[in-house]
Amino acid sequence: MPKGEYSGQPDECWIALKQGDSAAFEHIYRTHVHSLYRYGLSIWADEDAVLDAIHDVFTEVWHKRDRISYTDNVKFYLLKALKNRLIRLIDTAGRMQEISLSTLLIDPASLSTEQDEEALRQQTKVSDCLRELPPRQQEIVRLRFYENLSHQQIADLLNIQPQSAKNLLFRAIDTLRKAFCQTAASLLMLFFGSY
Known part of the structure; x- marks a missing residue:
């Protein structure tokens, strides 16, 4: 997971998630999953791979919640984590598809x-x-x-x-x-x- 760019007060939901609050985790998921999906497809047009990567990001956030850094911008943290994961997948697969802005x-x-x-x-x-x-x-x-x-x-x-x-x-x-x-x-x- 990326080191969050920490420059202010941490997000309250993020703090609650780090403390094991599943409702906070669900709120973060529902708030950001659509942005992650759109952004993921702009990096790689393989919908299944993007959905798997998003699932992996949220799974890792939940399982490593006690070790992830504080952040004052959850969306940025998740976008960066998704991009890093997709780049690793693309490198492994040896291909990158053209960005689609539709x-x-x-x-x-x-x-x-x-x-x-x-x-x-x-x-x-x-x-x-x-x-x-x-x-x-x-x-x-x-x-x-x-x-x-x-x-x-x-x-x-x-x-x-x-x-x-x-x-x-x-x-x-x-x-x-x-x-x-x-x-x-x-x-x-x-x-x-x-x-």
Whole structure:
């Protein structure tokens, strides 16, 4: 398991989990499993492998709860643990599949009937433009805009300097703007906030 980036007060649920509280563990699982699943699929398109890796991460957290470090950002801790596990699996399997950003977009089921058609058109435009980015830029866009990680957390996750994370994200947005995808860049800002 990764050493958590500890810079503040530990998460109360995490403390309870470390003390053996199964309800806290279940809460952490329910809160973060969907983000882990989306992020896992962005690293490796093998759904079964991603689900197994997520299961392994949570199993390890529970079994090693008395030894895991405190963290003030449970989501980041779990994302990093999942990424490390998937990289080991990919290295073992000797293959890595291209990042897919189709899961970056808003779930159409969450929209009202009037919004469906326009939202789907916008989602298709964003998705098409994002697929044109290099895989590393796709990953950083996902981490910043969808997983809402800070530049420092992204840098830690990708093993790069924070300024490099900012530069990479800027280049990704700039590439979208220049490659006739101004709409996609604007929609990312609208859907997910500033970079």
